[in-house]
Amino acid sequence: MPSISHKAGAMPASPIRKLVPFAEAAKKRGTKIYHLNIGQPDIETPASFINAVKNADIKVLEYSHSAGNESYRKKLCNYYKEYNINIDQNEVIITCGGSEAIEIAMMTCFNAGDEIIIPEPFYANYNGFSMAANVKVVPIRSYIETGFALPPIADFEKMITPKTKGIMICNPGNPTGYLYSKEELLALRDLVKKHDLFLLSDEVYREFCYDGKEYVSVMHLEGIEQNVVLLDSISKRYSACGARIGAMISKNKEVMTAALKFAQARLSPPSYGQIGAEAALDTPKSYFDEVKTEYIARRNFVIEELNKIDGVYCPKPSGAFYCIAKLPIDNADKFCQWLLEDFNFNNQTVMLAPATGFYSSPGAGIDEVRIAYILNLSDLKNAMECLCEALKVYPGKTN
Amino acid sequence: MPSISHKAGAMPASPIRKLVPFAEAAKKRGTKIYHLNIGQPDIETPASFINAVKNADIKVLEYSHSAGNESYRKKLCNYYKEYNINIDQNEVIITCGGSEAIEIAMMTCFNAGDEIIIPEPFYANYNGFSMAANVKVVPIRSYIETGFALPPIADFEKMITPKTKGIMICNPGNPTGYLYSKEELLALRDLVKKHDLFLLSDEVYREFCYDGKEYVSVMHLEGIEQNVVLLDSISKRYSACGARIGAMISKNKEVMTAALKFAQARLSPPSYGQIGAEAALDTPKSYFDEVKTEYIARRNFVIEELNKIDGVYCPKPSGAFYCIAKLPIDNADKFCQWLLEDFNFNNQTVMLAPATGFYSSPGAGIDEVRIAYILNLSDLKNAMECLCEALKVYPGKTN
Numbered sequence: 001m002p003s004i005s006h007k008a009g010a011m012p013a014s015p016i017r018k019l020v021p022f023a024e025a026a027k028k029r030g031t032k033i034y035h036l037n038i039g040q041p042d043i044e045t046p047a048s049f050i051n052a053v054k055n056a057d058i059k060v061l062e063y064s065h066s067a068g069n070e071s072y073r074k075k076l077c078n079y080y081k082e083y084n085i086n087i088d089q090n091e092v093i094i095t096c097g098g099s100e101a102i103e104i105a106m107m108t109c110f111n112a113g114d115e116i117i118i119p120e121p122f123y124a125n126y127n128g129f130s131m132a133a134n135v136k137v138v139p140i141r142s143y144i145e146t147g148f149a150l151p152p153i154a155d156f157e158k159m160i161t162p163k164t165k166g167i168m169i170c171n172p173g174n175p176t177g178y179l180y181s182k183e184e185l186l187a188l189r190d191l192v193k194k195h196d197l198f199l200l201s202d203e204v205y206r207e208f209c210y211d212g213k214e215y216v217s218v219m220h221l222e223g224i225e226q227n228v229v230l231l232d233s234i235s236k237r238y239s240a241c242g243a244r245i246g247a248m249i250s251k252n253k254e255v256m257t258a259a260l261k262f263a264q265a266r267l268s269p270p271s272y273g274q275i276g277a278e279a280a281l282d283t284p285k286s287y288f289d290e291v292k293t294e295y296i297a298r299r300n301f302v303i304e305e306l307n308k309i310d311g312v313y314c315p316k317p318s319g320a321f322y323c324i325a326k327l328p329i330d331n332a333d334k335f336c337q338w339l340l341e342d343f344n345f346n347n348q349t350v351m352l353a354p355a356t357g358f359y360s361s362p363g364a365g366i367d368e369v370r371i372a373y374i375l376n377l378s379d380l381k382n383a384m385e386c387l388c389e390a391l392k393v394y395p396g397k398t399n
Numbered sequence: 400m401p402s403i404s405h406k407a408g409a410m411p412a413s414p415i416r417k418l419v420p421f422a423e424a425a426k427k428r429g430t431k432i433y434h435l436n437i438g439q440p441d442i443e444t445p446a447s448f449i450n451a452v453k454n455a456d457i458k459v460l461e462y463s464h465s466a467g468n469e470s471y472r473k474k475l476c477n478y479y480k481e482y483n484i485n486i487d488q489n490e491v492i493i494t495c496g497g498s499e500a501i502e503i504a505m506m507t508c509f510n511a512g513d514e515i516i517i518p519e520p521f522y523a524n525y526n527g528f529s530m531a532a533n534v535k536v537v538p539i540r541s542y543i544e545t546g547f548a549l550p551p552i553a554d555f556e557k558m559i560t561p562k563t564k565g566i567m568i569c570n571p572g573n574p575t576g577y578l579y580s581k582e583e584l585l586a587l588r589d590l591v592k593k594h595d596l597f598l599l600s601d602e603v604y605r606e607f608c609y610d611g612k613e614y615v616s617v618m619h620l621e622g623i624e625q626n627v628v629l630l631d632s633i634s635k636r637y638s639a640c641g642a643r644i645g646a647m648i649s650k651n652k653e654v655m656t657a658a659l660k661f662a663q664a665r666l667s668p669p670s671y672g673q674i675g676a677e678a679a680l681d682t683p684k685s686y687f688d689e690v691k692t693e694y695i696a697r698r699n700f701v702i703e704e705l706n707k708i709d710g711v712y713c714p715k716p717s718g719a720f721y722c723i724a725k726l727p728i729d730n731a732d733k734f735c736q737w738l739l740e741d742f743n744f745n746n747q748t749v750m751l752a753p754a755t756g757f758y759s760s761p762g763a764g765i766d767e768v769r770i771a772y773i774l775n776l777s778d779l780k781n782a783m784e785c786l787c788e789a790l791k792v793y794p795g796k797t798n
Contacts, residue, residue: 128664265527
C-alpha cells in the first residue's frame with residue numbers, strides 16, 4: 001500500500017471537527033445544541049440571488065470564462081467602487097469561494113519554503129492552503145487584552161527572515177471580529193513596502209463593520225499597489241456560503257496573469273453561483289441595513305452576557321460576527337467536548353469553537369473560545385444561559 | 400515589486416489559449432468559426448438536472464458537507480454499482496469539478512519531487528495540477544500508429560525510478576478517444592502492484608464507449624484496491640460543465656481521510672451543482688442512448704471525412720468525443736493559427752487544438768491536432784469542408 005504525502009499526513013484535524021462526533025451523540029440523546037461554533041449565518045439569502053437562479057434559462061450548462069463571466073466581473077467592479085476600491089474586470093478572477101482565492105493567491109505568490117507572517121489567532125483553514133502550497137506560516141501573536149489589535153510593527157520586524165515573502169491579514173477579522181484602524185494599516189503598508197512583501201488580505205466581512213468605524217481596505221493603501229492581493233467571497237455578504245463564489249483581486253499584472261493560468265487549469269468557477277451573485281449585486285441597501293442591525297443587536301447581547309459571567313472576559317469586536325472570549329477554564333478543547341458530552345441544561349447545550357484551533361503557537365488560546373453570533377436573539381439567550389450554567393459546574397473551572 | 404512564485408512563472412500557456420485572440424479577431428471580421436477545439440458539448444443538460452435547480456426551495460444557501468451532501472453520495476453509489484464499481488458513501492468526496500478531484504488526489508498522494516508517469520498525449524491541465532503539487536510528470540509516449548494504445552509495460556519499467564510514486568491514466572481518453580482494453584489494464588495492474596504505486600484514473604467519459612467495447616474501470620482491478628484513486632466528473636456525463644461537480648473515490652481509508660482534510664479546508668463543493676447532479680441520477684437511459692447515437696454518428700462522419708483527405712490519418716477512437724488526426728502540415732500550432740488568421744472558406748473557418756499542448760516531450764505532436772466532435776452533423780460537415788479546403792492551400796503543407 002503506497003503511503004500518502006507528508007503534507008497530507010501532517011494536516012491537522014481541526015478542533016471543531018474533532019467535536020462533531022460528540023455533537024452527533026448529544027443530538028441522538030435528544031439534547032438541543034445551539035451551534036455557535038461555525039460561521040454559517042441563519043440570515044436569508046437575498047431574493048434577487050435565489051430568483052435569478054430559479055429563472056435562469058439554461059439549455060446547456062456550459063463552462064464559464066475561467067476568470068468568471070465578464071458581465072459579472074464588470075458589474076462587480078461597480079460594487080467595489082462603492083468601497084472606493086477601483087479595479088477593472090481584468091484585475092479580478094472569480095473563484096470557487098474565498099477558499100480558492102486564498103489557494104490560487106498562495107500558489108501564485110509563494111515558493112515552497114517561503115514564509116508568510118499571519119497575526120494569530122487566524123482563520124484555521126489558512127493552515128491547509130499554506131500546507132498545500134508548501135508555505136510556512138509564521139504566526140505573530142495578538143492578544144485578547146488589546147482586543148486583538150495588530151501586533152506592534154517591531155514584533156513583525158523580529159519575525160522577518162530572508163525567506164519571508166508575505167504577510168496575510170483578515171479584516172474585519174475571523175475569528176476575532178477585530179477591525180484594523182487606518183493607522184494600523186498604514187504601519188503595515190510601510191513594513192510591506194520596506195521589505196517588498198506581498199500583502200494578502202481577506203476582507204470577506206466588509207459588510208459587517210459596526211459603531212461607525214471606518215473599513216479600510218488594503219486596496220486603499222497608496223504605494224503598495226503591486227504588493228497587494230485582495231481575497232474575497234460572497235458567502236457572508238449574501239449569506240450564500242453554498243454558492244462557492246469568491247474573488248481574487250490585484251493590480252499586479254504579473255500576479256493576475258499567473259493566477260489566471262491556475263484558474264484556467266481548473267476550467268471555471270460554478271455557473272449557478274455566478275448567476276446568483278451577479279443578480280445579488282442589485283440587493284437593496286435596506287437588506288444590509290437590516291442584517292447589520294440584527295448582528296449589532298446579537299453582538300451587544302452576547303458581549304454583555306459574556307462579560308456578566310464571573311471570570312469571563314470578551315472584548316467588543318467592531319466587525320464580522322465572531323468574538324473570542326476568555327473563560328475561567330483549564331482547557332478549551334476539553335471544555336467544548338464536555339459541553340457536548342457531559343453537560344446539559346434543560347436538555348440543551350451549546351457548541352463552541354475552541355480557540356486553540358486558531359492559534360499556531362503551542363498552548364495559545366487554551367482558555368479561549370470563539371463564539372459566532374449567527375443565531376437569532378431568542379436562541380442566543382438560551383445559548384448564553386447554557387454557557388453560564390455550564391461554567392458554574394464545569395469540573396475544570398479555574399476560578 | 401515582489402516576484403511571483405517559480406511555478407506560477409513556469410506555468411505554460413496552453414496552445415489553445417494562445418489562439419483565442421486570433422479567434423476573436425476572426426469573429427470581428429465576420430468569419431464564422433466552427434469550434435472543434437474544446438470539450439464543451441452542445442448536448443442539452445437533462446431536464447431533471449435543470450428542473451431540480453429551478454425547483455429547489457432554498458431560504459439560506461448553506462455550506463454542504465465538505466465531502467458533499469450525504470443524500471447525493473449515497474445515491475451516487477447506486478450509479479457506480481451499475482458499472483460494477485462497488486463503493487460506499489465514505490469512499491467518495493464530491494469535488495468542485497473533476498479538476499478539484501485531480502488536485503486533491505495529487506496533494507494527498509504525492510510529495511514535492513515525486514514522479515508520476517502519464518501516457519502522452521494527455522489532458523493538458525494535468526500539468527497545471529502537477530505543478531501546483533510540485534510533482535514531476537514523466538511522459539511515456541503513445542503513438543497515433545497504434546491508435547494511442549497503452550505503451551508497452553517494458554517502456555513503463557524503463558521510466559520507473561526511486562522517485563516514481565504513481566501512474567495516471569485517462570480512460571476513455573482525452574485527447575485520444577482511446578479506450579483501454581482489459582488486457583492493457585491488467586498489465587498496468589501488475590506493474591502498479593509490483594512497484595506499489597498509486598494509480599490515478601480519470602474516467603469522466605465512461606458514458607461514451609462505442610462499438611460494444613467494454614469499459615473497464617481501475618476500480619475493477621483486483622489486488623490493487625488500496626492503490627487506486629478514481630477521478631470523476633459529471634461535466635460530460637450530463638453536459639453540465641458549469642455545475643462544477645466531480646468526485647474523488649478510493650477504497651484506501653488513509654487516502655480518503657487525508658483527502659477529506661483538504662476538502663474541509665475549502666469548506667464545501669457547490670450546492671446548486673449537487674442538487675442538479677443528484678436529480679440527474681434519475682436521467683432515463685434513453686437520454687444516454689440518444690446522446691451516444693448522436694456522438695457515434697458524429698465520430699463516424701468526422702473520421703471518414705478526415706481519412707478521405709490526402710495525407711491525413713486519423714485512427715477511429717472507441718470512446719469520449721475526441722480524436723487526434725495527423726495532418727500533412729509543418730507545424731500544428733502555426734496551422735491552427737493560420738486557420739484563424741489567414742484562412743476562410745465562404746467566410747467560415749475551423750478552430751482546432753494543436754496536439755503539441757497534449758504532449759510533454761518536445762516536438763511530439765507537431766503535425767497532429769485534436770478534434771472534438773461536439774457540434775451537430777450539419778456544422779461538422781461545414782467544418783470538415785473548411786479543413787479540407789484549408790489543407791489544399793496552407794503554405795506549410797508537407798505533401
